[in-house]
Amino acid sequence: MNPSAHLAAVLVGTDPLYAGGVDWAVVLIDLIKVLVVFGALMVSVMLMIWFERKVISDMQARIGPNRAGPFGLLQSMADGIKLFFKEDLLPERADRLRAVNQVLAQDRFKPLVRGETPEGNLDLVTLCHNEDYVGELRHIAPTSGMIYIDGDTSMSPGTWEAVMRGVGGAVAATDAVMSGKHNNAFVAVRPPGHHAETSTPMGFCFFDNVAIAARHAQQKHGIARAAVVDFDVHHGNGTQEIFWADKSVMYCSTHQMPLFPGTGARGERGEHDNIVNAPLASEDGGAKFRAAFESVILPQLTKFSPELILISAGFDAHYRDPLASLNLKAEDFDWVTRKLMELADRTAGGRIVSVLEGGYDLQGLRESVAAHVGALMGAESRPNTSV
Ligand SMILES: [Zn+2]
Numbered sequence: 001m002n003p004s005a006h007l008a009a010v011l012v013g014t015d016p017l018y019a020g021g022v023d024w025a026v027v028l029i030d031l032i033k034v035l036v037v038f039g040a041l042m043v044s045v046m047l048m049i050w051f052e053r054k055v056i057s058d059m060q061a062r063i064g065p066n067r068a069g070p071f072g073l074l075q076s077m078a079d080g081i082k083l084f085f086k087e088d089l090l091p092e093r094a095d096r097l098r099a100v101n102q103v104l105a106q107d108r109f110k111p112l113v114r115g116e117t118p119e120g121n122l123d124l125v126t127l128c129h130n131e132d133y134v135g136e137l138r139h140i141a142p143t144s145g146m147i148y149i150d151g152d153t154s155m156s157p158g159t160w161e162a163v164m165r166g167v168g169g170a171v172a173a174t175d176a177v178m179s180g181k182h183n184n185a186f187v188a189v190r191p192p193g194h195h196a197e198t199s200t201p202m203g204f205c206f207f208d209n210v211a212i213a214a215r216h217a218q219q220k221h222g223i224a225r226a227a228v229v230d231f232d233v234h235h236g237n238g239t240q241e242i243f244w245a246d247k248s249v250m251y252c253s254t255h256q257m258p259l260f261p262g263t264g265a266r267g268e269r270g271e272h273d274n275i276v277n278a279p280l281a282s283e284d285g286g287a288k289f290r291a292a293f294e295s296v297i298l299p300q301l302t303k304f305s306p307e308l309i310l311i312s313a314g315f316d317a318h319y320r321d322p323l324a325s326l327n328l329k330a331e332d333f334d335w336v337t338r339k340l341m342e343l344a345d346r347t348a349g350g351r352i353v354s355v356l357e358g359g360y361d362l363q364g365l366r367e368s369v370a371a372h373v374g375a376l377m378g379a380e381s382r383p384n385t386s387v
Helices: 003-014 024-063 073-085 095-104 131-140 159-178 209-221 237-243 285-304 330-347 362-376
Strands: 184-187 226-230 249-256 275-280 308-313 352-356
Touching: 095 362, 159 184, 159 209, 159 308, 159 352, 184 362, 209 226, 209 237, 209 249, 209 308, 209 352, 226 237, 226 285, 237 249, 237 275, 249 285, 275 285, 285 330, 308 330, 330 352, 330 362, 352 362
Parallel strands: 184 352, 226 249, 226 308, 249 275, 308 352
Antiparallel strands: none
8 A cells, every 4th residue: 555645544534524525513513612602702792891881981980080090991890890899989978977067066167057957748859850750769769778770879778868858958948048047058968969850860869959949949939030059060960951941940050071970061051041051171170160150150140130049069079079070179169159149149138058969078078068158157267178
């Protein structure tokens, strides 16, 4: 036998593809293997994209775009996982109100008249929110454990009462100011409210406390024009949505853009030019914040001539806050409060009701609340930020 022919025969014998025909069963199995591996890869990639978009992007919006590092997805996933599993990193927490109480316990705030927020009722809530939505939220409020409505918004057994006290507090303060019992009032409640739309909870918010207080002032006290001024670092999409077509309420907002919730562009003006958005950019700081008020918001408010000014008082534009980077200082909150008081003196008999929204760095919150409430009390001196 020719040796080379013998070798060829051995080679033929080792691989069925060369064995004078194709073994289709083997080809099919190989093809299935390739498809399974490819499918698994595709599913993994899709899961990563979903995780990035639905879970991490929400958390990124909360912690601010400046936290997205050079590693893109991996970096943001690491941030998200850290936030997801470390409850002490969740920004909207009970310690916020403890911090507010702590600073307002100082001697210089002794003259304040204090009261406990009463619970609101469903008639008040439905001044701004859809009845079905309110009913559904009440139905799902848990008696134990937690339920998660979205990446930010969850309910524990205490949430319903806290939310109803937010509504009741804003309304009680409005009654006290409208009746002339007090010139102005600051309502320290949580969770905040300005992201809650007519039928949608979001961004820690369930019911829009200031919006409800505005409608209540109109209904019970005959106010023709109420203004909501929102200097929280996030845009109050809920308040804007509620009053979009309501010419009796002007909503004005400074906020960082781009940032959660994504609304609040200058061109969003409402059906009656009753929405005034003055978006600011990351790192803009106090000078640009004040300029936005001087050149955009205060002139519009003066023209509107509100009979009551409600403030969505969020302090997350403070430079220490972990959720944004607008870099305001306590002095800026003192300044804007005084400007709004001057305007309220001219058009609203001095009537201001201020309701706490955001503010997630406890030291920043203490400094800012001290400046804001100090101004509302008519304190002459500049704020003492050593709190
Ligand atoms: Zn905020």
